[in-house]
Amino acid sequence: MNDSDDDSLRPATKLVQGGRRAEWTGDPRLGGAIVNPPVWRASTILYDNIADMKARGHATHDKLYYGRRGTPTVWALADALTAMEAGAEGTLLYPSGVAAIAGGLLALLSPGDHLLMVDSAYEPTRTLCNGLLARMGVRTSFYDPLIGEGVADLIEPDTKLVFLESPGSLTFEVQDVPAITAAARARGVATMLDNTWATPLLFPALAHGVDVAMMSLTKYVGGHSDAMMGSLTATKALWPRLRQGAYQLGQAVSPDDCALMLRGLRTLDVRMERHGANARVIADWLAGRPEVGRVLCPALPSDPGHAIWSRDFSGASGLFGFTLKGADDAARARFIDALDLFGIGFSWGGYESLAVPSDPASIRSATKWSDPDPLVRLSIGLEDPSDLIADLGRGFASMKGSG
């Protein structure tokens, strides 16, 4: 049974039901059905006869054809993600989040086209624009994340796409997504959003006017720091181009990794609630510390993005930043090095907490990052927040200790 396409179901129920189609979880000849879609590993698919082989050449993404086009484990994950975005036609899976971003941009842009890219974008997204896309003759202009409907003034005759990321994953500016997507749509320009921070659970992107919602599933959907994948979920209008692009680039994901992602997806609702609640406790505590300059966390009422965040998002995830007032790089390193429970590492969204230094000033061009205080980014995991607070307290003590 699968009711995940039923839009009357609430998001938490869709996470449980998604992708569990009867034909993927059981066979009437065997009786019964398995709860989870099994791992279907395949390269070669065998046909009954030549006529069957020819007929299946026209098959789309949910018929067995050749391993690269996926198996039911892959389709189950794609299906479950599509169900989370009302108005979506389908979801494509890529071996990483960066591959999903590249897949979307390469499918939608051609030489001579102009791209509007948010200045707070994830750094590898910028690198792609300034590297491969520039080499292919796609021009990128970076824009202020807080531009809102003013994005209309930046749209040129050759502009084909506006790319958004909200909140920015280093600096946490909240974009006015409905205003930006409305301005783009009125001029026939498509929009794509990096929705890794919120996931469709906290921010259903297509319902806010976005045409293509991208996620690094590596982060919250996987949730356990042991698998990488990316996704694009798209409207009916853009789906065929994105799918052709993915086929032409040969993008394929492992069914084993899809099974891990499906396992993560089932608990996304409870994990996000705890990530958000823990992060809020720690953000509030940090805001009261004398060593802290600013806390960059849209869930805090004092945050400049709080009003739009409360209007558009149904909750917060566990990723935010803060600055160390008057500190230098060495003091920041002493602070982070002293932490025991926080790991030092890239990525985020796993069950375990992480802390990393980040330096946004050097990776901006449209806007200036003028805060001189060093920035720390925390990914708050599922530990007890009082233990994490004690750990951060040790960090502050070490920061002062051997100055």
Ligand SMILES: *Cc1c(COP(=O)(O)O)cnc(C)c1O
């Ligand atoms: C990590 C990340 C990506 C890229 O995802 P990978 O799976 O690591 O390739 C894209 N966007 C944001 C905001 C990210 O944090």
